[in-house]
Structures are given as structure tokens and as C-alpha cells.
Amino acid sequence: MFSLSKFGQKLCNQSGIVTLMDDLGDALRNNPDMIFMGGGNPAIIPEAQVTFTNALNATLNDENTLREFLGVYQPPQGDAGVLDDLATLFQHQYQWPITRDNIALANGSQSAFFVLFNLFAGEFAEGSRKQIQFPLAPEYLGYSDLGISENLFTATKPGIELVGDHFFKYHVDFSALKITEKTGAICVSRPTNPTGNVISDEELTQLDLLAKTHRIPFIIDGAYGTPFPNIIFSDAEPLWNDNIILVLSLSKLGLPGARTGIVIANPKIITAFAKANTILNLATGNLGPALLRNLLSTGKLMSLSKECLAPFYRQRMLQAVDCFQSALNGLPYRIHQPEGAIFLWLWFPDLPITSQILYERLKQRGVLIVSGHHFFPGITENWAHKEQCIRVTYCQDPEKLRQGARIIAEEVFKAYSQMAISV
Numbered sequence: 001m002f003s004l005s006k007f008g009q010k011l012c013n014q015s016g017i018v019t020l021m022d023d024l025g026d027a028l029r030n031n032p033d034m035i036f037m038g039g040g041n042p043a044i045i046p047e048a049q050v051t052f053t054n055a056l057n058a059t060l061n062d063e064n065t066l067r068e069f070l071g072v073y074q075p076p077q078g079d080a081g082v083l084d085d086l087a088t089l090f091q092h093q094y095q096w097p098i099t100r101d102n103i104a105l106a107n108g109s110q111s112a113f114f115v116l117f118n119l120f121a122g123e124f125a126e127g128s129r130k131q132i133q134f135p136l137a138p139e140y141l142g143y144s145d146l147g148i149s150e151n152l153f154t155a156t157k158p159g160i161e162l163v164g165d166h167f168f169k170y171h172v173d174f175s176a177l178k179i180t181e182k183t184g185a186i187c188v189s190r191p192t193n194p195t196g197n198v199i200s201d202e203e204l205t206q207l208d209l210l211a212k213t214h215r216i217p218f219i220i221d222g223a224y225g226t227p228f229p230n231i232i233f234s235d236a237e238p239l240w241n242d243n244i245i246l247v248l249s250l251s252k253l254g255l256p257g258a259r260t261g262i263v264i265a266n267p268k269i270i271t272a273f274a275k276a277n278t279i280l281n282l283a284t285g286n287l288g289p290a291l292l293r294n295l296l297s298t299g300k301l302m303s304l305s306k307e308c309l310a311p312f313y314r315q316r317m318l319q320a321v322d323c324f325q326s327a328l329n330g331l332p333y334r335i336h337q338p339e340g341a342i343f344l345w346l347w348f349p350d351l352p353i354t355s356q357i358l359y360e361r362l363k364q365r366g367v368l369i370v371s372g373h374h375f376f377p378g379i380t381e382n383w384a385h386k387e388q389c390i391r392v393t394y395c396q397d398p399e400k401l402r403q404g405a406r407i408i409a410e411e412v413f414k415a416y417s418q419m420a421i422s423v
Ligand SMILES: Cc1ncc(COP(=O)(O)O)c(C=O)c1O
Pocket: 040, 107, 108, 109, 110, 111, 140, 142, 189, 192, 193, 221, 223, 224, 248, 249, 250, 251, 256, 259, 260, 261
């Protein structure tokens, strides 16, 4: 028998991200027929697979790169060659004044967020406590349990704009957003997981200004965003300056197995980040950086994002919207405006069961979705909306998507019918 520290207990409690990853694993192992609309896996896109295979072969066929690939630890910030190539890309593409000193690599962006959040929030030397503020919840469920200390997050409920009969969109509610001396940093994912929202350029600029005014960093999670993998269907400019920490990832490009995250920030933050990351990881892995180097030198990183991924996911998104509109016809539902990422966020107003119960019923029927209540890190108050939404991924092939949408509609119909009966 053993007892766990507070930190151990916190990490080993039931958390949304662990449940989600368990479900992904179990579903894949136990039920190959499961309609898999739950996870964050990117789609397997043939053209992207060919590009990655070529990049891998080029690495394996070169004796020098192969030796480094297998036999060398990276320095704390990551391979200097990749950092230089990335800096050149950002300078040329966006005129950002960036050198290798502004960039660090990580073993996946998830681990980068662990370091960043705990660098800027928690207990401070003089006894004060600070928190990370999410100005637009719902937000990525993977953030929820990243705090070493308790209550690391606060969040602001969004403004909800109803669009037509069956769509809606969240906006940052600046009148409700409170940045105080207890705020350690502001963080948004753009596009947002789970909603597919893309915070507008104006909202982003306003948040940037707020962060600067309060002398706190502004963290932008670009896991799905600009410049790559660019899974964005609306107009959105990338933003970076000395006060912004932009976190990118190779995962949604199609390489989640490479576990590579990229942090772009001012050199002081990068130095702090690299030290912490070295203590945690010793070094980042070599697979992602090796592939990245090849994709940068061939120009494939940007062309794949723009010419392959964005159109592919846009088409899948349109098919998904069509499937759900047909399946849910006649029911009360709203879909968040799908502006990016790989999910639809469905809202069933006044749903008489919780989204968690809906999730369980759907799992029984062989459809895996994610209950929306996981996606409100920092919102502790009761709010019915938290229990009325689900997230579905549209990476599945369209036929599976259609079957999944039909089963979801049947269960939602049953839930609303029960309400009618009990009234
Ligand atoms: C918004 C967002 N940020 C970060 C991550 C973490 O990604 P990774 O650690 O694979 O880079 C994910 C994964 O799904 C995500 O959706």
C-alpha cells in the first residue's frame, strides 16, 4: 500500500482528459465498430501521409541526420537548426522580429502548457496567489488539471449570439471579463477546442491590449491555428508580439505521435521555459524536429496546411453540418458556427438530461462523443448551459458520421420526449 501526496492525489483523481484518453484507448481496443466521434485525433489524410513518409525517409536515408535522430539529446531549447528555420519562416511570412532566442520546443504542447501555466500562476514568493484567466469559456478540457496548486484557473462566461434558427456564436464578454492583480496570464485557444470558434482579430487585439496594460503575458494556443496547421475556415490573422506567448503543435498537422510543441515568446520567457522543460523532460524527442526540419526546407509545412488540410477539414465540416441538420430536423438544437478546428459543438437548449447522461446513453449505442461539461475550466458556478452541449469530431469518414448523427438525434429525441411525457 502507498499513500499519495496532495500533488499525487490531484493528478490521480478522475479528470476529464484522463477519461477521454481512456475512452479513446478502450473504444479502439474493445469495439472496432464504435462510431468514434469523441477524440482529438486528426484525420488520416492520404496526401499528408505521403508528405510525412517522404520526410521520414529523407531523415532515415541521410547518415548524419540519422545519427542525430537516434543518438543525440537536444539542447534545452531544442535543435538550433529547427529553431533558426522556424525563425526565418516567421520573419519572412509575418515580419515578426524573431530569432532562435524566441523559440523553444516541447514534447507536445500539452506539456508546454503545464510549464507555462505553473510559471505564471500559483503561489508567489511574497505570499500572493495568481490564476490563469480564460476569457472565453468553453475552453480546452486538457487545461483543467494542469495546475500544481488548487484553483489555478478562472474563466469568463461568453456572450452568446443566436444566429438564424439553428446556429450560435460565442463572443468574449469584455463587460464581464475581470483582469485583476490576481491574474497571472490570459489564455485562449484559437480556433477554440471544443467549439470551433475563432476569436476575431478585434477580440484578439483587445485581449492583447488588456494583457499589456496589466503587464501579464497573453498565451495563444494555436494547436489548430495559424500559421500551421491552419485549420481555419474564417478570416483570421496570426498575432505575435513581445508580450504574446504563441504555442503551436505538430499534432493536428497529422503528427500527434511525434509529440512536438513549439513555444514562441520573448527570450526571457523562453529561457525560463527551457529550464523548466529540461528539468521535466531532460530533452525533447527528435522525431518531430527531424520531420519539421524537412517540412520547412521543402516548403511543405505551409503548403500542406494551406492547400491540403484547410480544404480537407472545411469539406468534412460542411458534410458534418449537413448530416446533423438533416438528422436533428424538428428538434431544438443549435450548432456553434464552425469556423475552425475539427469539431462541431452542439447545444441542446433545455435538454432534460445532462450531457454526461447523453454521453453514457450514446456510448451504450456504440457512439462515442465528449460531454460538454468537461470544457468549462475555471467556471465553478452552476450554469445550465454547461450540461446542454456535446462535442463531436468530424474526422470520421462521412458514412460513419451520418450513422453517428442519426443515433445522436434518436437519443436527443428520446430525452426531449421524456420531458414532454413528464410535463
Ligand atoms: C486546444 C488544444 N491545445 C493543446 C492540445 C495538446 O496537443 P499536443 O500536446 O498534442 O500538442 C490539444 C490537443 O488536443 C488541443 O486541442
